Amino acid sequence: MKVLAAMSGGVDSAVAAARAVDAGHEVVGVHLALSRMPGTLRTGSRGCCTIEDSRDAWRACEKLGIPYYTWDFSERFAEDVVQDFVDEYAAGRTPNPCMRCNERIKFAALLEKALALGFDAVCTGHYAKVVEGEQGLELHRAADWAKDQSYVLGVLTAEQLSHSLFPLADTPSKEQVRAEAAERGLTVATKPDSHDICFIPDGDTRGWLAERVEMSEGQILDAQGQVLGTHPGAQAFTVGQRKGLNIGRPAADGKPRFVLEVRPKDNTVVVGPREMLAVDRVAGIRPSWAGAPVSEEATGDWFDCHLQVRAHGDPVPARARVEQGSDQLPDDVTPVGATAAGSAGVRWVIELHEPLQGVAPGQTAVLYQGTRVLGQATIDSAVNSARLGDAVQG
Amino acid sequence: MNSVYLDHAATTPMRPVALEAYTEAARRLGNPSSLHRSGRSAQLHLEDARDALAATVGAHPSEVILTAGGTEADNLALKGLYWARRSQDPNRTRIILTGAEHHAVLDTITWLEQHDGAELVFVPMDAEGRVDLAAWQAELAVAPEQTALATLMWANNEIGTIQPVAEAATIAADQGVPFHTDAVQAVGSIPIDFASSGATTLAFSGHKLGGPVGIGALLVRRDATLTPVLHGGGQERQIRSGTLPVALMAGFAAAATEAHQHLDAERNRLGTLRDLLIEKVQAAVGNAVLRGAQDRDPATGEKLPAGTRRLPGNAHFTFPGCESDSLLFGLDTAGVECSAGSACTAGVAQPSHVLTALGLDEAEARSALRFTLGHTSVPADVDHLLDVLPGVHQSALTAGMAGRVSSIRTANSHLERN
Numbered sequence A: 001m002k003v004l005a006a007m008s009g010g011v012d013s014a015v016a017a018a019r020a021v022d023a024g025h026e027v028v029g030v031h032l033a034l035s036r037m038p039g040t041l042r043t044g045s046r047g048c049c050t051i052e053d054s055r056d057a058w059r060a061c062e063k064l065g066i067p068y069y070t071w072d073f074s075e076r077f078a079e080d081v082v083q084d085f086v087d088e089y090a091a092g093r094t095p096n097p098c099m100r101c102n103e104r105i106k107f108a109a110l111l112e113k114a115l116a117l118g119f120d121a122v123c124t125g126h127y128a129k130v131v132e133g134e135q136g137l138e139l140h141r142a143a144d145w146a147k148d149q150s151y152v153l154g155v156l157t158a159e160q161l162s163h164s165l166f167p168l169a170d171t172p173s174k175e176q177v178r179a180e181a182a183e184r185g186l187t188v189a190t191k192p193d194s195h196d197i198c199f200i201p202d203g204d205t206r207g208w209l210a211e212r213v214e215m216s217e218g219q220i221l222d223a224q225g226q227v228l229g230t231h232p233g234a235q236a237f238t239v240g241q242r243k244g245l246n247i248g249r250p251a252a253d254g255k256p257r258f259v260l261e262v263r264p265k266d267n268t269v270v271v272g273p274r275e276m277l278a279v280d281r282v283a284g285i286r287p288s289w290a291g292a293p294v295s296e297e298a299t300g301d302w303f304d305c306h307l308q309v310r311a312h313g314d315p316v317p318a319r320a321r322v323e324q325g326s327d328q329l330p331d332d333v334t335p336v337g338a339t340a341a342g343s344a345g346v347r348w349v350i351e352l353h354e355p356l357q358g359v360a361p362g363q364t365a366v367l368y369q370g371t372r373v374l375g376q377a378t379i380d381s382a383v384n385s386a387r388l389g390d391a392v393q394g
Numbered sequence B: 001m002n003s004v005y006l007d008h009a010a011t012t013p014m015r016p017v018a019l020e021a022y023t024e025a026a027r028r029l030g031n032p033s034s035l036h037r038s039g040r041s042a043q044l045h046l047e048d049a050r051d052a053l054a055a056t057v058g059a060h061p062s063e064v065i066l067t068a069g070g071t072e073a074d075n076l077a078l079k080g081l082y083w084a085r086r087s088q089d090p091n092r093t094r095i096i097l098t099g100a101e102h103h104a105v106l107d108t109i110t111w112l113e114q115h116d117g118a119e120l121v122f123v124p125m126d127a128e129g130r131v132d133l134a135a136w137q138a139e140l141a142v143a144p145e146q147t148a149l150a151t152l153m154w155a156n157n158e159i160g161t162i163q164p165v166a167e168a169a170t171i172a173a174d175q176g177v178p179f180h181t182d183a184v185q186a187v188g189s190i191p192i193d194f195a196s197s198g199a200t201t202l203a204f205s206g207h208k209l210g211g212p213v214g215i216g217a218l219l220v221r222r223d224a225t226l227t228p229v230l231h232g233g234g235q236e237r238q239i240r241s242g243t244l245p246v247a248l249m250a251g252f253a254a255a256a257t258e259a260h261q262h263l264d265a266e267r268n269r270l271g272t273l274r275d276l277l278i279e280k281v282q283a284a285v286g287n288a289v290l291r292g293a294q295d296r297d298p299a300t301g302e303k304l305p306a307g308t309r310r311l312p313g314n315a316h317f318t319f320p321g322c323e324s325d326s327l328l329f330g331l332d333t334a335g336v337e338c339s340a341g342s343a344c345t346a347g348v349a350q351p352s353h354v355l356t357a358l359g360l361d362e363a364e365a366r367s368a369l370r371f372t373l374g375h376t377s378v379p380a381d382v383d384h385l386l387d388v389l390p391g392v393h394q395s396a397l398t399a400g401m402a403g404r405v406s407s408i409r410t411a412n413s414h415l416e417r418n
Helices: A010-023 A051-064 A075-088 A097-116 A174-183 A205-210 B018-028 B038-058 B069-088 B103-118 B133-142 B165-174 B246-262 B262-283 B325-331 B353-357 B379-402
Strands: A002-006 A025-032 A067-072 A121-123 A127-131 A134-140 A218-222 A229-233 A255-263 A268-273 A279-289 A305-306 A318-321 A333-335 A347-356 A364-369 A372-383 A391-392 B065-068 B092-097 B119-122 B147-151 B179-182 B201-205 B216-221 B314-318 B368-372 B415-417
Touching: A002 A010, A010 A025, A010 A051, A010 A174, A010 B353, A025 A051, A051 A067, A075 A097, A075 B216, A121 A255, A121 B325, A174 B147, A218 B133, A229 B147, A279 B133, A305 A347, A347 A372, B018 B246, B038 B147, B038 B246, B065 B069, B069 B103, B069 B147, B069 B179, B069 B201, B069 B216, B069 B379, B092 B103, B092 B133, B103 B119, B133 B165, B165 B179, B216 B379, B246 B262, B325 B368, B325 B379
Parallel strands: A002 A025, A002 A121, A025 A067, A218 A268, B092 B119, B092 B147, B147 B179, B179 B201
Antiparallel strands: A127 A134, A134 A372, A218 A229, A255 A268, A279 A347, A279 A372, A305 A318, A305 A364, A318 A347, A333 B415, A364 A372, A372 A391, B065 B216, B201 B216, B314 B368
């Protein structure tokens, strides 16, 4: 197979590429230039923010004896990931940019280019597994649950999975990947893992957003609608957040208060005690299946599953069903094309067997059965029984 | 697989005579600045090489200031002239240039603007990248007393266009303004005569003409004043300190001498091969657009000798609908080495500032490929390129389409932002 190894410059993708070479594939390494951060190179330059990463990726490819290229996806990344991130926050939602990058950049823009240039698959250092099931390809959790990244790949469709290669799937631990890298003489063996959002290098998401989203002072309310104080801009808050509320008076019960809801339209933030964060019913829009849909899709029957709402959150037992009714799309988007993988007008209703805290609209709901990823949907509303069916709207 | 090298403007193979001269000299001990026998011997070899090098470019040996390469030579000329001129008159801060200069010039001048008060005056060019001489004259006449220097490259590294350097230098001289020319791509490829060029300073490089990497020279007229950039032992007329690299210089001079000896024959040979390459590329890819000037009379269309208006070894195209990196990938895989224009540190093909300065939009600028021929090029190289180009072009075209219209359906691809 002709394989394009996406090389971030980190240890995982380097070892993944090495294993693809060992497996007998014809491998070419490509580093994606995604950012055009000013100040890292000459002004006005684009695409080369990560000279060190690019060098590390190149060194690894030289070691493996495979050709290496850097491709510039900074424009697509700026539109599909960075701008999307800003827009989602501005609308009071909490997006996952890594997921968006997998969906639109690594396994779309890059994959398309790769296919056009004669490649069969894109290989990455993600910890997740693609297996051949009875009804086609299935996405599963990695052997090492601590490193499992199946959540951020939950957005991939059957077509995308059919061109994906994850050679680290069965590795029992990250330590083993590092040891293997050292054994292979890869200089990135001890390179630290990356954590933060890559386009916010100092990790100050709030400060970064404040420069891009217009914010103005608004009111902080309690669940009964009483004004408790003011905030500098609703969009800077995320459901579940505790810090930065700066409410003068203490709560009547003396307990800390958390953000329950962000309402960008009237620029208010609703706060309340921790227990009111717990939700037991989640609605997801724009769903997609990671492979074949469940058989209950057509009938609308309930199916048992686990819900996970963040990359390293624990899965919660739940049941879900597919509703064919029409949902409200956000104002700034228009559905086009009915054959898209994520279908407009379809929503998932998910009932949790145990309440879950800190579920924010905009987050991705990924459903699992055992180790298998069923698919994902964007959380539109999360309902808290304690608030008597009051929907937490995005 | 045999590789075909069509990137001689980036660097060209070292000539055997240069390699021989270099290795022979590298075996010898001696610092040319030392006063003992070894030192004197080293100095003798160095000065012999300097004489030979000067002769190839119509310069007096004492006008040759050795540097570590073309970039350093440009930096020395521009900063050296700017600082010296401004120290005579603090209001003398204008620098006249075009937007198509090499980064070694452009970024140096931009640095002077950002850190040292320089005022940049960009003179427009025509669609082929030739400076507008009337505008050049007008800008020089505006405030010659406040103008620190004017600079114009001899030939463009990307699109190969040769500038009217003699005219531009005369205009500057008439106004009493020093004139620097970056001749890195020109020396060894077309005739250069420093004495009659009218230039105050001229930069060129060893490895572009078949010498070793790591050495270049700045020709500096004896009446010019330059403030040094590198301070130290006071070598090279106190303008450029640093121990002189005898072996590199021996290789440089040997390469320049050979290039100079064969210059006329090579010009014609490479010009003919280049014209064949252009003709065949345009026949294979109907909408490929040749960028830069042609060796033809602009009025009559009559063919001119190779290297009159365009570098003899340069062919540069834009391929509508394609991205350079897809084309480069395909050609590299098929054993053809060429370039998108100029390189970037991280290896990303950037939209060329030369092409955008000529008014091309970003998509056009990102579809460029440069093929450059040199002393080892043969007709079979062009044949090999044309064997593989149609297929590579086709897949790059498909990849280019993929960049705009997604064929892969993703979870959210049915949502288009208003």
